[in-house]
Amino acid sequence: MSTLEIKDLHVSVTTEDGPKEILKGVTLTIGDGETHAIMGPNGSGKSTLAYSVAGHPKYQVTGGTVLLDGVDVLEMSVDERARAGLFLAMQYPVEVPGVSVTNFLRTAKTAIDGEAPKLRTWVKDVNKSLADLDLDPSFAQRSVNEGFSGGEKKRHEIAQLELLDPKIAILDETDSGLDIDALKVVSEGVNRYRAREGKGVLLITHYTRILRYIQPDRVHVFVAGRVAESGGPELADELEANGYERFLTATV
Amino acid sequence: MTVTDAARESVEASLEQGHLSFSHLNPPPSYDLADHPLPTGREEIWRFTPIKRLRGMLEGEPSATQLTWDSTLPDGVTLTQVSAEEARAAGELAPNDRPAALAAEHAAHTVLLDVPADLELDDEHPVVLRLHGESVDDLVYGRLVVRVGRHAKATIAIVHTGSARYVATTTVVVGDGAQVNVVSLQDWADDAVHLGRDAIRVGRDAHVRHTSVSFGGDVVRMHANVEYDAPGGAAELLGLYFADAGQHLEHRLFADHNQPRTKSNVLYKGALQGDKAHTVWIGNVLIRKIAEGIETYEENRNLVLTDGCHADSVPNLEIETGEIEGAGHASATARFDDEQLFYLRTRGISDKEAKRLVLHGFFQDLIRKIGVPSLEAKLTETVEDELAKNVFRGVETEQ
Numbered sequence: 001m002s003t004l005e006i007k008d009l010h011v012s013v014t015t016e017d018g019p020k021e022i023l024k025g026v027t028l029t030i031g032d033g034e035t036h037a038i039m040g041p042n043g044s045g046k047s048t049l050a051y052s053v054a055g056h057p058k059y060q061v062t063g064g065t066v067l068l069d070g071v072d073v074l075e076m077s078v079d080e081r082a083r084a085g086l087f088l089a090m091q092y093p094v095e096v097p098g099v100s101v102t103n104f105l106r107t108a109k110t111a112i113d114g115e116a117p118k119l120r121t122w123v124k125d126v127n128k129s130l131a132d133l134d135l136d137p138s139f140a141q142r143s144v145n146e147g148f149s150g151g152e153k154k155r156h157e158i159a160q161l162e163l164l165d166p167k168i169a170i171l172d173e174t175d176s177g178l179d180i181d182a183l184k185v186v187s188e189g190v191n192r193y194r195a196r197e198g199k200g201v202l203l204i205t206h207y208t209r210i211l212r213y214i215q216p217d218r219v220h221v222f223v224a225g226r227v228a229e230s231g232g233p234e235l236a237d238e239l240e241a242n243g244y245e246r247f248l249t250a251t252v
Numbered sequence: 253m254t255v256t257d258a259a260r261e262s263v264e265a266s267l268e269q270g271h272l273s274f275s276h277l278n279p280p281p282s283y284d285l286a287d288h289p290l291p292t293g294r295e296e297i298w299r300f301t302p303i304k305r306l307r308g309m310l311e312g313e314p315s316a317t318q319l320t321w322d323s324t325l326p327d328g329v330t331l332t333q334v335s336a337e338e339a340r341a342a343g344e345l346a347p348n349d350r351p352a353a354l355a356a357e358h359a360a361h362t363v364l365l366d367v368p369a370d371l372e373l374d375d376e377h378p379v380v381l382r383l384h385g386e387s388v389d390d391l392v393y394g395r396l397v398v399r400v401g402r403h404a405k406a407t408i409a410i411v412h413t414g415s416a417r418y419v420a421t422t423t424v425v426v427g428d429g430a431q432v433n434v435v436s437l438q439d440w441a442d443d444a445v446h447l448g449r450d451a452i453r454v455g456r457d458a459h460v461r462h463t464s465v466s467f468g469g470d471v472v473r474m475h476a477n478v479e480y481d482a483p484g485g486a487a488e489l490l491g492l493y494f495a496d497a498g499q500h501l502e503h504r505l506f507a508d509h510n511q512p513r514t515k516s517n518v519l520y521k522g523a524l525q526g527d528k529a530h531t532v533w534i535g536n537v538l539i540r541k542i543a544e545g546i547e548t549y550e551e552n553r554n555l556v557l558t559d560g561c562h563a564d565s566v567p568n569l570e571i572e573t574g575e576i577e578g579a580g581h582a583s584a585t586a587r588f589d590d591e592q593l594f595y596l597r598t599r600g601i602s603d604k605e606a607k608r609l610v611l612h613g614f615f616q617d618l619i620r621k622i623g624v625p626s627l628e629a630k631l632t633e634t635v636e637d638e639l640a641k642n643v644f645r646g647v648e649t650e651q
Contacts, residue, residue: 077597079606081598087598090595094594098616099612143617
């Protein structure tokens with residue numbers, strides 16, 4: 001079982017004009033096995049939420065709590081959070097020249113599990129995971145994210161999700177920049193992960209398109225650094241039809 | 253942190269300066285010691301070097317002491333002592349700085365390594381020259397000419413270990429159509445001082461790759477110079493260095509495009525850690541008026557691991573003709589990239605392991621280009637050892 005509870009989270013960044021508050025009290029709970037979609041216009045703080053929960057040093061938490069199965073995540077370092085079961089699929093995965101995908105995956109798996117994976121099953125798992133995401137086996141020998149197309153980067157993120165098997169996955173605009181075929185492949189990967197026992201997903205997106213493939217249990221509309229409204233999947237349909245207009249005018 | 257990638261601007265700037273007769277960073281070569289006076293340290297070509305730490309090596313005191321040589325010579329390759337005249341006849345390139353002139357003047361023996369024409373050596377069986385010194389009290393002059401005949405193919409590794417005050421000149425004469433891979437490894441003990449010059453002349457349509465790897469030594473100052481005998485030659489100059497506390501590692505490159513349609517590609521990567529670790533990289537490319545249709549790129553990347561280190565990185569481009577395929581340079585000195593580390597750490601990898609991985613990748617990128625599988629494996633191992641031994645002493649306590 002895994003639950004992620006975010007309570008009244010306030011987050012600031014340092015700017016030339018001093019600290020600027022981006023998240024102004026975010027509260028939401030992803031219950032056991034649930035998928036939540038966070039939707040909102042650009043600049044509403046969606047990605048800040050993802051990076052703050054993952055522990056990016058650029059974001060200073062000035063208030064609130066984040067609990068993973070009751071344990072305070074904010075007290076942990078970035079890698080401790082990952083080892084505790086959090087995973088962040090990034091919108092812009094970072095290049096690590098000279099480090100092969102295979103070396104990277106094995107190092108990460110070893111770190112997460114606290115022991116090296118059994119070689120024979122691991123190689124099989126990696127190959128299957130790459131194949132499931134329509135990635136050529138030669139992909140494993142390439143440097144991490146270096147020279148990858150936008151679609152390859154996203155598929156590589158989801159391959160990691162399946163192999164590292166976290167408790168909670170935060171997917172930050174995983175759908176951006178994907179064509180329809182790649183979107184299907186990536187969504188299938190996320191759905192295979194969701195089918196496992198008790199896995200939580202926080203799906204951050206600007207568009208409703210990906211929600212046709214990944215059905216959320218809850219939808220949150222994110223505006224100006226907080227949740228403006230929460231509802232079921234029907235809320236996404238309303239956004240599809242009417243856009244964010246209603247929420248934007250409400251906050252002014 | 254500085255990042256420059258200003259090839260176009262430098263091309264224009266150089267053209268504005270008008271035609272140059274020779275490179276200001278590389279005075280005309282000469283065997284005459286009078287042409288290479290004792291530097292004061294203020295000269296452009298000496299200003300980065302800690303002359304006081306050279307233990308009088310530039311003064312030119314004669315010495316007959318030698319390094320111990322242990323060589324692996326594949327069939328067909330010969331290593332012989334020759335006279336100074338024979339060395340010059342074999343194509344030795346005249347000294348372009350004082351240490352090279354001193355080495356030519358004082359070397360107890362001049363050695364010729366001959367790879368005959370058309371001999372094709374397998375990559376897995378390189379020529380290996382292991383040069384070992386006993387003590388930093390020994391002043392040693394070395395003079396070597398490597399001659400690779402036309403259409404021959406060879407890999408040559410020169411490995412320096414132990415300690416000495418070593419002043420050396422090496423010439424690599426690459427015959428027409430030959431393919432040569434030279435690796436010079438400076439794996440000295442902590443107190444060694446090495447002033448070396450590797451000068452390469454590339455034949456018509458020949459390809460040479462020269463890799464300089466510097467780990468050890470108190471002061472190491474290496475030149476790698478390339479010039480061309482005829483059109484169509486290509487040179488790749490690679491380098492990898494790792495400076496610990498107090499070490500001075502200096503690499504000076506010169507690609508002299510004195511023939512049309514020639515290529516040069518320079519890539520040096522270094523890491524620094526510890527108080528007063530100092531690295532110097534001076535890249536210089538001269539494109540002479542005759543050298544139309546050439547292509548050149550030079551790049552230096554430094555990774556600064558701790559406070560108290562200093563990396564100098566100066567790319568230069570001197571251009572006498574604009575009728576070229578391409579010319580560019582890049583230089584960057586930076587600390588660990590926070591976004592790279594963050595990405596790795598979100599995958600559960602500890603800060604220390606993430607840094608190790610990034611550094612491994614930083615050098616692996618270059619090691620993969622060397623193109624000698626057996627040496628690559630050995631170098632990867634050496635880099636890993638160096639990382640384990642030295643680098644993370646500092647990083648561990650930093651957190």
